[in-house]
Amino acid sequence: MLFKFNILIQLLFLVFILLNCTSQSKKDAADFFLKGNQALSQKNYAEALRLYDEAIAKNADFSDAYLNKGITLLKLGRMKDAYEILTEAIAIDPTLVQANLVRSEAALDLGRLNDAKQDLAQIEKQYKDSTRFHLVKGNLLDAQGNSALAVPEYDLAIQLSKTNVEAYVNRGAVYYRMGSYAPAKLDFETAAALDPAQPQALNNLGLIATKQKDWPKAIAYFDQVLSLNPAEPYSLNNKGYALLETGKAEEARALIEKSLEKLPENGYALRNLGIYYQQKGDPAEALNAFNKAIEIAEPVELLYGLAGQAYWAQKKAAEACRIWRQGVVLKDSLATVEAARNCR
Structure with a gap:
């Protein structure tokens, strides 16, 4: 995600300053931090987590290390732990607005909508030109049941970054639920063009083909997802439904039951x-x-x-x-x- 790389660029700059003006302990912390950033950029999340912990052990007030540790925990799906670590980062440095943005995402995943809203409200002025901010705000509005208000936020996110894949997917999902299948399809196709391995975009294109009863096309989209992740539960189930509609009941049942094993x-x-x-x-x-x-x-x-x-x-x-x-x-x-x- 673009947001992650922006943070890494900024924090690397901060570390170069630290290397010039701090004690040996803080220099060691900065070294662990740099190595953690490299591991994070390589999606080696377990190693990144270990290195950020080393940095924090050397410098307990290293708020940027807490921030990137929180990002790593989000990548690992540990939302509650991420929220707590990001709260520590903010306590150490209340001006670290990046932590509020990331914490709002953790809160959203945890269903803590009021907490997410408070974080976003606190940093709205600083992030008025941030594609990531408007994406998260759109996600919050959608989660609150304000889908019509979410669309303009996704619009802003896309205006600020024409390559914001998540904004296209999420806006398309809102259009889909509204029954506006043509703009939904266009958004999903745009997302898939930007990232051909984007599973939600491919799955949702399969759902649109399902709505049109174009079963071969629907199955082809679901198969693209399953070629990337054979255990993806939504595409397993959706392909199962398409097979039920095309007279392949036993093959369908196997896929549906496999989906339920993953997502009961x-x-x-x-x-x-x-x-x-x-x-x-x-x-x-x-x-x-x-x-x-x-x-x-x-x-x-x-x-x-x-x-x-x-x-x-x-x-x-x-x-x-x-x-x-x-x-x-x-x-x-x-x-x-x-x-x-x-x-x-």
């Missing part, structure tokens, strides 16, 4: 497993999968309509109508059709 709380994968059992004429097993998806309480297209069909196939009209009526409230299109047809 995926409502779409549970729905798709239910579709498999429906196709096999087993409404009881289908209903079991659909109900597990419902328990997750996340929006899943057609889920209530399909669950009602499973009850209906078992001659349980009252239960079918109950679940379809719930789906009508949730704007499930299939549930709306089934309720109108079968329930009085």
